[in-house]
Structure formats: C-alpha cells, structure tokens
Amino acid sequence: MKRPGPTARHRLTLTSSVVGAVIVALDGTVLTVAQPTLRRDLGASLVQVQWTSTGYLIAVACLLVFAGRLGDRFGHRRVFAVGSLGFGVTSAGIGLAPGIGWVIGLRVAQGVFGALLQPATLGMLRAVYPPDRIGRPIALRTSAIGLAAAAGPVLGGALVGQFGWRAVFFLNVVPALALGGSALAVREPARSPGPTVRLDLPGACLLAVALACLVRTLVGVPGTGWTAESTAELVVAVVVAAVFVRHERRTANPLLPPAVLGSTTVGAALGILVVASAAMFGTLFAGSCFLQEVLGLDPLQTGLRALPAAVMMVLGAPASAVLMRRFGARRTALAALCVLAAGVLLLSRLDRESTAVPISAGFLLLGAGFAGVMVTATTVVVRHVRAESAGVAGALQQTAMNVGPTLGVAAATVLMPLAGGVRTGPALTVLAAVAVAGLPLGLRLPGRDGAPTPRPDCPEANAGTPYGTMNTRQSTSRSAEENDGTPATRGRAA
Numbered sequence: 001m002k003r004p005g006p007t008a009r010h011r012l013t014l015t016s017s018v019v020g021a022v023i024v025a026l027d028g029t030v031l032t033v034a035q036p037t038l039r040r041d042l043g044a045s046l047v048q049v050q051w052t053s054t055g056y057l058i059a060v061a062c063l064l065v066f067a068g069r070l071g072d073r074f075g076h077r078r079v080f081a082v083g084s085l086g087f088g089v090t091s092a093g094i095g096l097a098p099g100i101g102w103v104i105g106l107r108v109a110q111g112v113f114g115a116l117l118q119p120a121t122l123g124m125l126r127a128v129y130p131p132d133r134i135g136r137p138i139a140l141r142t143s144a145i146g147l148a149a150a151a152g153p154v155l156g157g158a159l160v161g162q163f164g165w166r167a168v169f170f171l172n173v174v175p176a177l178a179l180g181g182s183a184l185a186v187r188e189p190a191r192s193p194g195p196t197v198r199l200d201l202p203g204a205c206l207l208a209v210a211l212a213c214l215v216r217t218l219v220g221v222p223g224t225g226w227t228a229e230s231t232a233e234l235v236v237a238v239v240v241a242a243v244f245v246r247h248e249r250r251t252a253n254p255l256l257p258p259a260v261l262g263s264t265t266v267g268a269a270l271g272i273l274v275v276a277s278a279a280m281f282g283t284l285f286a287g288s289c290f291l292q293e294v295l296g297l298d299p300l301q302t303g304l305r306a307l308p309a310a311v312m313m314v315l316g317a318p319a320s321a322v323l324m325r326r327f328g329a330r331r332t333a334l335a336a337l338c339v340l341a342a343g344v345l346l347l348s349r350l351d352r353e354s355t356a357v358p359i360s361a362g363f364l365l366l367g368a369g370f371a372g373v374m375v376t377a378t379t380v381v382v383r384h385v386r387a388e389s390a391g392v393a394g395a396l397q398q399t400a401m402n403v404g405p406t407l408g409v410a411a412a413t414v415l416m417p418l419a420g421g422v423r424t425g426p427a428l429t430v431l432a433a434v435a436v437a438g439l440p441l442g443l444r445l446p447g448r449d450g451a452p453t454p455r456p457d458c459p460e461a462n463a464g465t466p467y468g469t470m471n472t473r474q475s476t477s478r479s480a481e482e483n484d485g486t487p488a489t490r491g492r493a494a
Helices: 008-042 046-074 076-095 100-128 135-163 166-170 173-185 201-224 228-250 264-293 299-327 329-348 356-384 387-418 425-436 459-464 472-484
Strands: none
Touching: 008 046, 008 076, 008 100, 008 135, 008 166, 008 173, 046 076, 046 100, 046 201, 046 387, 076 100, 076 166, 076 173, 076 387, 100 135, 100 356, 100 387, 135 166, 135 299, 135 356, 201 228, 201 387, 264 299, 264 329, 264 356, 264 387, 264 425, 299 329, 299 356, 329 356, 329 425, 356 387, 387 425
C-alpha cells in the first residue's frame, strides 16, 4: 500500500527545523567575521572578545541535554518556540549593547536559548516522521547547515563592511521571532494523560559541570597550553562525569533514559560524530592557517579554496541519505570516514608549491566525507531511540557536534607549534588518524537488514531490534499519541 505524501504539518515541522538550524549556524559563522570590528568599536581586549564565543559555547554545552529532556516532557514545539523567541530577543539586545560586558552577558543568555532551540529541531522531526522516513529530512537539514556555513562568512563580511558589526546580530532577529511566533500559533490537541516523570535536576547539574569544565579546558588550552589550571579542570570534568554516570544508573528518573545511556549503537554513532567533527574542524583550522600564513592568501581567497567542502556538504547530504537507504548505515558511515580521512591526508601533503587543484580536491573530499558521516550518524542517533526520548537524542547529537570541533581545533593548535612554525603536515596526519579511529565504531552501526529500531513495549531492548520488525502502523500511531497528544487512529498508515 502506497503511503500518503507529506502533510502540511510535516512541511511546517521540516521548515521550522531547517530554518532553526540555519539561524544557529549563521550566528556562529558571521560572528567570527565580526569579532575584529567589534573589538575595535568597543575597545575590548582579545580575551573579552574570545569570551563572546566561549561564553556562548559553554552555556550551550551545559544545557543541551537538559533542554532536550524538557522537550520530551513538555513538547518539542513549545521548547522550540521559547528558544527561538529568546534567541531573537537576545540577538537584538547584542546589536544594541553599549559595551563589551553587555555583549558577553547577552551571548551567554543567547547560548541558553540556543540550547533550547537546537535539540528541538531534531526532536520535532522525530515526532512527526516515522523512523524509516527520517533520513531525508535530516539530510535536508544537513545541506542547509552546509549552505549556511558557506554563506556565513561572505554575508557577514558584506554586512560588517557596509553597516558595522551590529548588523550581523540583527540578521537573525526577524526569522527567529517569526519561527517562535509561528510555533506558538500552532494549536495542538491536549496531551493524553500519563504518568508524570520527574526531571533529574541533580543529574542535569552534574552533567553541566562536567561539560563546562571540559569545554573550558579545550577552549583555553590553545591559548595557554597545558597548565596546572587546565589539568585540574580536566580532572574535575572526568571525576564529575563518572559521578554523573553512577547517579544515572541509580536514580529512578534519569536524565538519560537507560535505552539511550546503555545503547552501544547510539554510543557508537555519537563517538563517530565526535571524531569526525574533530577531524573536520581541526583540519579547517589548520588548513586556513596554512593557506594564509604559508601561501600568503587573503581571507577571501582562503574561503574560495575551502569552498568545495561547503559545496559537498550541500550536495553530499541528500546523496548520503540515498546511500544509507540502499546500503545501510554501517557501510555508508565506514565509506564516509574513509573519504574524510583521505581528504585530511591529501591536505597534509600540501607545500609551498601546491596549486589550487590539490587544495580544492582535499577540501572536496573533506566535505563529502563529513556530510556522509553527519547524515548517517545523526539519523542513527535520532532513529534508534523511542519518540518520547527524541529530545535527549537530539541534544546528545548537538553535544557531540559542540565537543568534537572544540577538541579538533585544540588538537591542531597544540600540534602545529610542535612541528615548527605553522607546519600543518604532522597535525593533519594526527587528525586523519582521529578520523580512522572512528572505523571500529562504524562497525557497530546497523546494517541494511539488521538495523535496530525502538520497541515501544521494551525500551531497554532497543539495541537488538531490526527496523523491519516494527509494524509501521504501530510506530506511527504511537508516535502521534505520545508526542502530540492526538489519539491515534487504529490502522492509520504512516
């Protein structure tokens, strides 16, 4: 029986998810371009300007998982609306800020709302799309993020040059407020009564402390090196993380459901996202340094050389969704990791005589491999959990995508001076090895015929259930009833 096409609700949800992800991606890329002008206009120090990024990143990392849990508890659309409205208001506030202290404080507040916004963009997709159809929406979302990453520096440079640094923050105000308003305007039926699950506030605090210390360490090491303070922060992060895991295994209402915390499939997918994003963004950082400081290219020329990576992010994401449906997540992820590692190795061989062809080819492989990894691993993470835990799954994916790049840039910054000057070959070789380290994790992903799927009657058994064994009608009706409060119609097709 042929399934019906996307409804207006599907299209609205997909549009909200894509635009919300693009707003966050644009915010980060245009800020990088605006920071030098912001520093001059406000008379800020370099450390203060760095905190406009660091404060935001720490706030997001600390609250992502708890925000995802809030979405699972109160509805992803509501949390998305609050996050969007808050993101827009704080963006406007930063654009009007009279001093650097206001900018830093409002960036931290913006990070809080960004944490609410980001996991909800994936949670909403999981709420309305059945597991076997979520790959394409995630691929479209990934393509949009790639497009934003490519357009961000160009758009930011044009706005800063024409109107000043404040214009880059006003850029997000209207779309963010429009998204939040439209999400609030959608009237949903009352949620069906069910057992009330208490929020795990102690677990949320433990996880926030662990992630804050980890991110603070990774951000600080490139500038100061390994000091006693950074070592102590890392030790605290590890100890608190161990306490968090112990707490989660013992509490009655854990922040991370047992099916998520104990799932080897979800853990493998998250690990792949960390190593792949570390290799990707560490390489982009080292490659940019090489192009500008060794080859003497200006920022615009550097951006043009790296443009194939963004183009392949846009084009490779939908192709990866098709490949995943045909060959399974395992083969697609393994192939993508190999392509990513090949791109990093190719860029590691560059020297002063390198022409545009090998440089562009390296970035092209880099973007193609990363697009495949991101689509495949994200789909596995979101698809493998029950719909009522989709917010937590989306938050874990976003956490991996925050920690991985920070780790990769820190590694590249530490390794390049060890090789002398700005030599990037040894650092990129290590980053290629990081990408290859994801291959054993890729072997744990589901294949085409043995892919696991959530079992509504036994969440702890999710890791071993094939996708094909779950009845489509049962999956769709349960998802509709548990996430939207709408009584499911028996026998309705997905």
